[in-house]
Amino acid sequence: MTRAVEAVLRGEKRAALVSVSFVGRDRMRMLNRRWKKRDQPTDVLAFALTGPHGARTGDIYICPWVATREARARGLPLRQELKRLVIHGVLHVLGYDHPAGPRRTISPMWRRQERYLRGTR
Numbered sequence: 053m054t055r056a057v058e059a060v061l062r063g064e065k066r067a068a069l070v071s072v073s074f075v076g077r078d079r080m081r082m083l084n085r086r087w088k089k090r091d092q093p094t095d096v097l098a099f100a101l102t103g104p105h106g107a108r109t110g111d112i113y114i115c116p117w118v119a120t121r122e123a124r125a126r127g128l129p130l131r132q133e134l135k136r137l138v139i140h141g142v143l144h145v146l147g148y149d150h151p152a153g154p155r156r157t158i159s160p161m162w163r164r165q166e167r168y169l170r171g172t173r
Contacts, residue, residue, distance in 0.1 A: 053072060053134065053135065053138050055172060056135045056138045056139050056142075056168070056169075056172045057070050057072065057138060057142055059139075059168055059171060059172050060139055060142040060143065060146075060168050061142065061146075063168060063171075064146055066108065066146055067107075067108065068107075068108040068109060068110060068142075068145055068146065069103070069107065069108075069109045069110075070109070070110050070111075070112060070141075070142060070145055071110070071111050071112065072112045072114065072138055072141070073111070073112070073113050073114070074113075074114050074115075074116055075113050075114070075115055076115070076117065077093045077115060077117040077118070078093075079113075079115075080093040080094060080097070080113060080115035080117075080118065081093040083097055083113055084097060087099075093115050093117065093118050094115065094118060095114065095115055095118040095119050095122060095137055096112065096113065096114050096115070096137040096140055096141050097112070097113045097141075098110060098111070098112045098113075098140075098141035098142075098144035098145050099111045099112075099145075100144065100145045100146075100147065108145065108146065109145075110141075110142075110144075110145030112138065112141030112142065112144075112145065113141075114134065114137045114138065114141070116130075116134065119133045119134055119137060120133075132169070135169055135172055136165065136166075136169050139165050139168045139169055139172070140165050143161055143164060143165055148160075148161040148164065149161060150162055
């Protein structure tokens with residue numbers, strides 16, 4: 053997963069201090085409820101911060117419980133789905149965003165994410 057973070061930062065020619073935490077279903081539900089007002093666990097949450105002197109930092113939370121279900125539903129290996137979520141989180145930390153709903157998978161951010169995922173296999 054570290055290589056996935058580094059690949060995105062290198063590819064975007066950006067520097068950032070990023071932490072990635074894997075959390076359980078209940079913790080992710082609590083985080084999602086508190087910060088996104090959605091009372092359910094989600095696959096990934098990313099929080100971008102600007103530190104001293106404009107340094108970019110971010111915290112990424114990933115829920116393997118949700119990721120496992122999504123990987124099964126898509127017929128993908130769990131490791132691939134977890135990498136996708138790490139890359140997705142890093143892109144959010146760097147300021148990228150996507151629309152909600154089904155249009156997110158055709159957004160420029162999603163295409164960028166999938167390009168990085170292909171490059172980290």
